Amino acid sequence: MSEHQGEGDEGGASTPVGTRRTFFGWVTTVAAGLIGFGLAVPLVGYVISPALKRRERPWVDVGSLEEVPLGDPKQLDHVTTIQDGYLKNQSQKAVWAVKRPDGQVSVFSPMCTHLGCGYRWDGDVKQFKCPCHGSVFDIDGKVVAGPAPRPLDLLPSKIENGRLLVVFKEFKPGTKDIVEL
Ligand code: FES
CATH class of the missing domain: 2.102.10.10 (Rieske [2Fe-2S] iron-sulphur domain)
Structure with missing residues (x-):
C-alpha cells in the first residue's frame, strides 16, 4: 500500500513539474542561443572584414x-x-x-x-x-x-x-x- 502510494506521489508530483522544468529549460536555452547569435554575427563580421579586405x-x-x-x-x-x-x-x-x-x-x-x-x-x-x-x-x-x-x-x-x-x-x-x- 505504502509502496503503491509512494510511486503515485512520485509519479503525480514529478511529471508536471518535470515537464515545466524541461519547458523552461528549453525556453532559456533557445533565448540564450538567440542572444548569443545576435551578438556573434556582428562580432564575426568585425573580425573577418579586415581579413577579407586585405587584398x-x-x-x-x-x-x-x-x-x-x-x-x-x-x-x-x-x-x-x-x-x-x-x-x-x-x-x-x-x-x-x-x-x-x-x-x-x-x-x-x-x-x-x-x-x-x-x-x-x-x-x-x-x-x-x-x-x-x-x-x-x-x-x-x-x-x-x-x-x-x-x-x-x-x-x-x-x-x-x-x-x-x-x-x-x-x-x-x-x-x-x-x-x-
Ligand atoms: S631568378 Fe633564376 S633566372 Fe632569374
Missing part, C-alpha cells in the same frame, strides 16, 4: 612620366602601404617602366619570373638580364633565354596628369601560369 591594393604614384625616357626602361622606386588584415605595412618597392613611341607605358614587376630575383636593364644589348640564373627578357618582357617559365609580369598602370600610377602586385615565381600572391 585591396591602392594605386601608387611612382613618378612623373617625364622621368621615363622613350624606349629606355627606367626603374622607379616607390613606397607603398599595404593593409594586411589589421596591420599596415610600409615597404619600398621598385617597378620597371617602359615608354613606347606611341606614348603607351608598360610597367613590369621587378621580380624575375624564374625564382624572383631582381633583374636589370642592359642598355647595350637592349635586354633585361637576371643575374641569378641567366634569364634574359626583351623590352616587351618576353623570355629570350634562360630558365624563366613566362614573360615578365605586367602590373596594372595608368597615367593621370602626367604621373604614372601603378598597382603593385606580386606573383608566384617558377610557374608558367600567372598566379597572384
Whole structure:
C-alpha cells in the first residue's frame, strides 16, 4: 500500500513539474542561443572584414612620366602601404617602366619570373638580364633565354596628369601560369 502510494506521489508530483522544468529549460536555452547569435554575427563580421579586405591594393604614384625616357626602361622606386588584415605595412618597392613611341607605358614587376630575383636593364644589348640564373627578357618582357617559365609580369598602370600610377602586385615565381600572391 505504502509502496503503491509512494510511486503515485512520485509519479503525480514529478511529471508536471518535470515537464515545466524541461519547458523552461528549453525556453532559456533557445533565448540564450538567440542572444548569443545576435551578438556573434556582428562580432564575426568585425573580425573577418579586415581579413577579407586585405587584398585591396591602392594605386601608387611612382613618378612623373617625364622621368621615363622613350624606349629606355627606367626603374622607379616607390613606397607603398599595404593593409594586411589589421596591420599596415610600409615597404619600398621598385617597378620597371617602359615608354613606347606611341606614348603607351608598360610597367613590369621587378621580380624575375624564374625564382624572383631582381633583374636589370642592359642598355647595350637592349635586354633585361637576371643575374641569378641567366634569364634574359626583351623590352616587351618576353623570355629570350634562360630558365624563366613566362614573360615578365605586367602590373596594372595608368597615367593621370602626367604621373604614372601603378598597382603593385606580386606573383608566384617558377610557374608558367600567372598566379597572384
Ligand atoms: S631568378 Fe632569374 S633566372 Fe633564376
